[in-house]
């Protein structure tokens with residue numbers, strides 16, 4: 586049984602008519618941030634979730650944890666449907682499912698010390714009650730993530746970006762969770778610090794037997810870290826598979842365009858840079874048919890009208906594109 590199973594999950598924002606809409610009777614605008622996403626995460630693996638900014642990655646991560654309520658679908662964690670849990674049961678489940686945010690500056694309460702920030706989950710979940718016990722546990726996890734004992738009474742603004750992310754990691758791990766949504770945890774950091782934090786997350790995963798949904802817009806980070814990859818475009822998963830398969834032979838033209846931006850380890854001089862037309866369309870008015878057709882170099886008539894279904898290409902490798910079976914590689918041939 587998968588540790589996490591996401592079934593037909595959707596998260597729409599809005600939909601409540603504003604004043605003009607109420608007067609005219611027009612329906613409210615709906616942002617389809619996540620639309621009918623299904624995926625699984627196996628115990629002990631890292632599933633990478635990749636896609637450009639605004640495609641719905643954070644919304645999906647937050648909806649999985651019920652930090653924002655899904656509009657439709659189910660999330661089953663260790664056999665329990667967490668979308669159906671009562672508030673007390675959900676609170677208990679939160680001990681087992683945590684999140685590390687992209688922006689350590691914004692996600693830490695500036696008025697609390699490190700000891701208070703990291704100790705809060707212990708109090709909330711009743712894991713430790715006495716101040717001494719909490720202090721001891723906070724000290725242990727902080728030391729493990731690379732913070733010093735004499736830093737525990739300092740405030741977030743007294744730390745560098747990388748150290749603040751270590752505080753965020755300590756806060757997520759202090760309740761000994763099993764599953765972590767890592768929401769672009771290194772994107773806001775200097776490149777020199779990114780590698781340290783990635784190594785720390787890898788080591789902690791091994792030591793604590795963790796499972797990650799690792800969100801990133803950087804395919805090199807995902808390629809390095811993940812076991813499997815899910816590629817997201819405008820609220821939907823367009824391709825999913827083992828990282829080796831996706832890197833060696835990306836099948837969806839969107840995945841190929843992401844891959845084309847990554848430098849080759851052994852440059853052949855034959856690789857095409859795929860430049861997409863235009864920007865990501867608004868999830869307020871997604872295009873009909875295949876949502877990628879407005880930017881796809883391979884789009885033909887059917888793509889503008891018919892939604893492609895996800896097909897299995899090899900065990901565990903799926904993609905949704907009308908032209909999959911033509912085996913066209915934008916990376917090797919001149920883009921049309």
Ligand SMILES: Nc1ncnc2c1ncn2[C@@H]1O[C@H](COP(=O)(O)OP(=O)(O)OP(=O)(O)O)[C@@H](O)[C@H]1O
Nearest residue numbers: 598599616618637638639640641642643644645868
């Ligand atoms: N609270 C909200 N209300 C309305 N729309 C929202 C809300 N939160 C996100 N959105 C919209 O949902 C879409 C997906 O946003 P989301 O932040 O999940 O994307 P992302 O892929 O995580 O991007 P980024 O990497 O920039 O965070 C965007 O169009 C965004 O504007």
